[in-house]
Amino acid sequence: MKSRQRTVRLDLAEPLRISRSTMAARDAVWLTVEHDGQRGHGEAVTSVYYGLDTDTLERLLHAESQWLAGFHDPETALEAVQDGTRRAAAPPAVTAAVESALLDLVGKRADLPVHRLLDPRGAPPRATTARTLGITPPERAGARAARLVRDGFTVLKVKAGAPDAGDDLPRVRAVRTAAPHARLLLDPNGAWTVREAERLLPLFAELGVEAVEQPLAPGDPEALARLAERSPLPVVADEDAVGFEDARRLAGRVQGINVKLAKCGGVGAALRIAELVADTGTELMLGCLTASTLGIAPAVHLAHRARWVDLDGHLLLADDPWAGIGGTDGTVRASRHPGLGVRERAAREAGT
Secondary structure (H helix, E strand, O other): OEEEEEEEEEEEEEEEEOOOOEEEEEEEEEEEEEEOOEEEEEEEEOEOOOOEOHHHHHHHHHHHHHHHOOOOOHHHHHHHHHOOOOOOOOOHHHHHHHHHHHHHHHHHHHOOEHHHHHOOOOOOOEEEOOEEEOOOOHHHHHHHHHHHHHHOOOEEEEEOOOOOHHHHHHHHHHHHHHOOOOEEEEEOOOOEOHHHHHHHHHHHHHOOEEEEEOOEOOOOHHHHHHHHHHOOOOEEEOOOOOOHHHHHHHOOOOOEEEEEHHHHOOHHHHHHHHHHHOOOOOEEEEEOOOOOHHHHHHHHOOHHHOOEEOOOHHHHEOOOOEEOOEOOOOEEEOOOOOEOOOEEHHHHHOOO
16 A cells, blocks of 8 residues: 655634633644555644654654554554554554555445445434534623524533633623524633632523533543533533543543544544443533644544534634535534545545
8 A cells, every 4th residue: 555645734713712722723734545446545734732843743653654654454454553552652643544544445435425334224413513613702702602502503602711710701791692592512621729629610501501621631530520410501521631541541430531533543443432431420521622624524424423522623614625424504414425435625626
């Protein structure tokens, strides 16, 4: 098999502020795997939080390309990626990109969409996705919420964790006023202390917030589990639930776990976590990083397995270079086309 990669810049439509940073753009490295004239694609994006800059991603994906060259077909390579027999462990985001490219290629060779590879009888998944609102002044957050509801969004995720924790309440209150019937999720990205969380969560519950992601700083999952026991809102672990062992530690002790393919290592890893937490009282949230449609698409093929779906990373971009999963009306959809079911916009517009 042959592989190649390309690095592109993904600009956001506007900067996204969360508790620990503000982001205006990130780089994406696209991996293309080719065999017998067919191509599969995957994407990894840079992340300061996960220590992945552009040079690191390019170097690691180049090493993965050399490893893939040793396989006679993508099916065997995909099996090696998913069963843990790989030559060396790569960061989860890199593994997820490699797996994505192989799933896309294997699906095209079998003339099946990825969701049918995972469940031969399954219909194309579709799910209502949350739409993220960054840390902004209340009046701006309210205006944006009203516009999103008009566009068809029924789930809004409000970022929290302003320097003064009390500043988050007016923002959520403005969103609730502008979108009285929307489901609200809250995400402080680990910005609160235990005392702040205990004071604030009942107030957000009164505003009708449905669940809160990672209210406490990561690194003390026991504290998060203890908070979940007495929280008036479901607590969803994110930064404290990176991979399988983290999920094992928290299963049955928090109300949800946010599974991001770039965080856990891809579709196969996500399915193992889903199986682990089944019937424990802990439910799945499917999340994402800001990425193109190519980077979000693999998770869309799992969307029907989650209680909460937060797959809007492509909707935050000024110009998404890929298409195929929708989302602008508040619903993401896996297509019936083979593989991931996505196409690069330039190629589509050129008719190729």
